[in-house]
Amino acid sequence: MKLKIVCMSMALFLAGLVPLMAQDDDDDDWDIYGDLELVDDSNVKRYARPTIVGLSPTRFFSLSYDRQLAYTMNLSAARFPASGNSGWAVDEDAPVSESGRVNFTGGVRFNSNIPVISKSNLVWQSGLNYMRVGYNISDINSQSDASGLTQTLDERGLNNLNWTNTFFVPISEQNFFIIQAGLDMSGDYSWGLQPFNTVRWSLAAVYAKRVSESKRWGLGLARTYRVGNLNYVPVVMYDVTSANRKWGTEILFPARAHGRYNFSKNSLLLFGYELEGQSYRINDFSVGNNSYEIRRGELRPRLEFQKQVSGPFWMHVQAGYRMDWTFNADELEGSREFFRGFFGTQQFGMVNNLSNAVYFNIGISFVTL
Amino acid sequence: MKKLLAVVAFLFSSAFVMAQDADALVGVWEPGHGKARVKIDNIDGKYYGRIVWLKEPNDPNTGKPKTDVNNPDESMKNVPLRGYRMLKDFTYKGKGVWEDGTIYDPESGNTYSSVITMKDENTLDIRGFVGVKTFGRSDTWRKLKIN
Numbered sequence: 093m094k095l096k097i098v099c100m101s102m103a104l105f106l107a108g109l110v111p112l113m114a115q116d117d118d119d120d121d122w123d124i125y126g127d128l129e130l131v132d133d134s135n136v137k138r139y140a141r142p143t144i145v146g147l148s149p150t151r152f153f154s155l156s157y158d159r160q161l162a163y164t165m166n167l168s169a170a171r172f173p174a175s176g177n178s179g180w181a182v183d184e185d186a187p188v189s190e191s192g193r194v195n196f197t198g199g200v201r202f203n204s205n206i207p208v209i210s211k212s213n214l215v216w217q218s219g220l221n222y223m224r225v226g227y228n229i230s231d232i233n234s235q236s237d238a239s240g241l242t243q244t245l246d247e248r249g250l251n252n253l254n255w256t257n258t259f260f261v262p263i264s265e266q267n268f269f270i271i272q273a274g275l276d277m278s279g280d281y282s283w284g285l286q287p288f289n290t291v292r293w294s295l296a297a298v299y300a301k302r303v304s305e306s307k308r309w310g311l312g313l314a315r316t317y318r319v320g321n322l323n324y325v326p327v328v329m330y331d332v333t334s335a336n337r338k339w340g341t342e343i344l345f346p347a348r349a350h351g352r353y354n355f356s357k358n359s360l361l362l363f364g365y366e367l368e369g370q371s372y373r374i375n376d377f378s379v380g381n382n383s384y385e386i387r388r389g390e391l392r393p394r395l396e397f398q399k400q401v402s403g404p405f406w407m408h409v410q411a412g413y414r415m416d417w418t419f420n421a422d423e424l425e426g427s428r429e430f431f432r433g434f435f436g437t438q439q440f441g442m443v444n445n446l447s448n449a450v451y452f453n454i455g456i457s458f459v460t461l
Numbered sequence: 462m463k464k465l466l467a468v469v470a471f472l473f474s475s476a477f478v479m480a481q482d483a484d485a486l487v488g489v490w491e492p493g494h495g496k497a498r499v500k501i502d503n504i505d506g507k508y509y510g511r512i513v514w515l516k517e518p519n520d521p522n523t524g525k526p527k528t529d530v531n532n533p534d535e536s537m538k539n540v541p542l543r544g545y546r547m548l549k550d551f552t553y554k555g556k557g558v559w560e561d562g563t564i565y566d567p568e569s570g571n572t573y574s575s576v577i578t579m580k581d582e583n584t585l586d587i588r589g590f591v592g593v594k595t596f597g598r599s600d601t602w603r604k605l606k607i608n
Contacts, residue, residue, distance in 0.1 A: 122513060122514060122543055122544075125489060125498050125500070125513040125514035125605075126498075126514050128489055128498070128514075128605035128606060128607065129605065129606050130491065130583075130603050130604070130605055130606070131583040131603070131604045131605065131606050132583045132584075132603065132604075133603075136495075136603065138493065138494060138495050139493065139494075141494070145531070145568060145569055152591075152596050206595065206596075207595065207596065207597070207598070210597060210598040210599060211598070211599045211600075211601075212493040212494075212598075212599070212600050212601060215598070265494075305568055335522070337531075357533045357570060358533075403591075404591045404592060404596075458591075458592075458596075459591075460591055460596060460597075
């Protein structure tokens with residue numbers, strides 16, 4: 093009997109040791125893990141990741157201040173082609189009716205990009221954005237037919253409210269779609285906003301391939317207001333990071349294209365350009381249900397330094413040259429948008445020119461690492 | 462006395478069931494990308510996960526076993542990825558949820574706060590996030606059979 097008890101005790105003791113020993117064995121023999129099979133291998137699908145290594149961090153929230161140094165603004169008289177078809181031809185150099193020195197252009201910018209759904213098979217991010225472009229204009233020189241736009245800009249400035257939704261839809265381990273849709277209300281409005289039929293929409297769709305953890309490219313099409321007027325343009329995405337992770341590109345042509353140098357994981361430099369623009373309704377010039385809109389478009393070659401401040405908080409300092417792409421105006425009959433593109437002949441309501449200027453932008457962001 | 466015994470028995474059985482539920486996390490799991498396998502263990506009541514298998518165990522440039530080259534800590538860059546503890550400090554909160562842990566992404570070298578939710582006995586939802594859970598991304602991990 094005693095022997096039986098001893099034997100049983102030994103057996104229990106050894107049985108208790110087996111899992112411990114097995115655990116140690118597991119740790120030494122890594123190969124056994126390669127032979128394991130999924131308990132349930134139905135519906136297993138692999139998806140491409142949304143990013144590659146080395147990219148500048150994605151901003152969840154960003155607050156920045158943008159300012160242009162002084163420049164000269166030259167404006168033509170305002171005409172109303174929609175009602176009388178008497179505007180300025182697209183290739184016409186209209187005489188200057190009003191000019192001024194713009195001492196200040198800029199203001200606060202707030203951007204958000206909140207993940208609504210963030211899974212391996214779908215990422216949906218939604219963001220509300222606000223951009224202020226205030227003006228301080230002096231030395232105004234007006235002819236008798238001047239529109240008074242300098243005074244309007246000086247007193248009211250321009251505002252943009254934007255709601256953007258971005259969808260990342262992977263279809264395989266390498267291939268994915270990026271779809272981005274935006275709504276913009278832009279104008280010289282204040283708290284009362286402006287008619288909702290002046291809300292403009294943008295859309296971009298890109299088919300892309302994540303070739304490796306350090307390279308992805310894509311091709312697509314966009315309906316955009318990047319340079320003021322409505323336009324349809326092809327989109328080329330090309331993001332790559334070098335093997336040593338120091339150099340790279342972040343390109344979404346034509347909207348922006350940057351080279352990148354990573355000083356470390358906590359700081360980087362971007363060098364390239366961005367196109368920026370919107371169609372801004374000027375309330376005093378909008379007669380009846382028509383919408384008189386400044387097609388503001390800028391090309392901004394620039395340098396941007398980004399640095400981690402603490403944890404997910406990063407700061408950026410940007411300096412560059414603001415080049416006037418267009419500041420012309422259109423009258424939209426019934427507030428309905430029209431397409432001029434690169435080759436349309438529709439007349440302008442105003443033909444304006446801004447001299448180019450140095451600008452800077454400084455801001456802080458809450459980012460994903 | 463009988464009541465006291467019943468309460469003690471209930472407490473013990475509850476604790477046992479809780480521990481059983483908590484240890485449902487223990488095992489070998491495969492992340493959604495399928496390029497690695499992670500073994501999760503219970504160590505003194507907390508849960509840790511080590512990379513035990515890599516689809517590509519060697520660096521294609523050097524032919525040597527992959528190391529944690531993306532770790533921001535210079536002293537960690539030569540540590541082999543296989544065997545690397547990428548899940549740390551998870552504690553069971555009940556109802557199939559493990560919280561207060563961190564997950565390390567060897568591809569980016571970043572560490573995120575993380576919460577694990579068991580969708581069913583063979584599927585985990587692992588969410589890495591920055592600050593609050595909203596600012597994060599979820600991945601589905603699947604359990605592997607241990608023969």
